[in-house]
Amino acid sequence: MRAVEDGHAVAEHGYTVEQAVRDWLTYGMTGRAEGTIETRRILAEQHVIPALGARKLRDLSAEDVDRWLASKARELSTRTLQDIRSILLRSVKRAQARDKVQRNVVLLCSTPTGRTGRPSKALTFAQARALLERDDATTYGAYVVLGLLTGARTEELRALV
Known part of the structure; x- marks a missing residue:
């Protein structure tokens, strides 16, 4: 009223x-x-x-x-x-x-905390360094180096391989 x-x-x-x-x-x-x-x-x-x-x-x-x-x-x-x-x-x-x-x-109303997400699959610094220091030449060597150095996602780089 x-x-x-x-x-x-x-x-x-x-x-x-x-x-x-x-x-x-x-x-x-x-x-x-x-x-x-x-x-x-x-x-x-x-x-x-x-x-x-x-x-x-x-x-x-x-x-x-x-x-x-x-x-x-x-x-x-x-x-x-x-x-x-x-x-x-x-x-x-x-x-x-x-x-x-x-x-x-x-x-x-506030947003409650939800379920935790999946663990990250990203490489640690030590894993990335070890991968870059490997001496074997593979088809994916440049692909891996480019991904690590630019931070580009694998889906974005896949077209280059």
């Missing part, structure tokens, strides 16, 4: 989290690289929409978001948790700007 008295539009009752996320994916990603858009779409469809999509956006609480993120922390890395929280945050922010919801409860 106070929102109406203040002249604010009243959010529609049936607007769901899924609608907000799909709206953000459609209109809120302009100017982003195609790969970024695809990654965000996949994350939204695999993690955000199945878990929270059916909830009415105006009924979504900070406690719901905290519980959802905590459950996802058991299976996802911290970085992926940050990404899915960001998707939800930006979706609700866009909906808020369009008077679909009064406040963004995602702002009240």
Whole structure:
């Protein structure tokens, strides 16, 4: 009632989290690289929409978001948790700007620490030095040296071999 008295539009009752996320994916990603858009779409469809999509956006609480993120922390890395929280945050922010919801409860929630990632497969300094000091000439010698000295990834250098 106070929102109406203040002249604010009243959010529609049936607007769901899924609608907000799909709206953000459609209109809120302009100017982003195609790969970024695809990654965000996949994350939204695999993690955000199945878990929270059916909830009415105006009924979504900070406690719901905290519980959802905590459950996802058991299976996802911290970085992926940050990404899915960001998707939800930006979706609700866009909906808020369009008077679909009064406040963004995602702002009240922090990202938990997720599962640890896989161990690094990068060479240590000692391993790289030993590889460079080897005296045997192989087909991949130049490939390895170029990779070590430039920091280029193997996928980028593979075309040179």
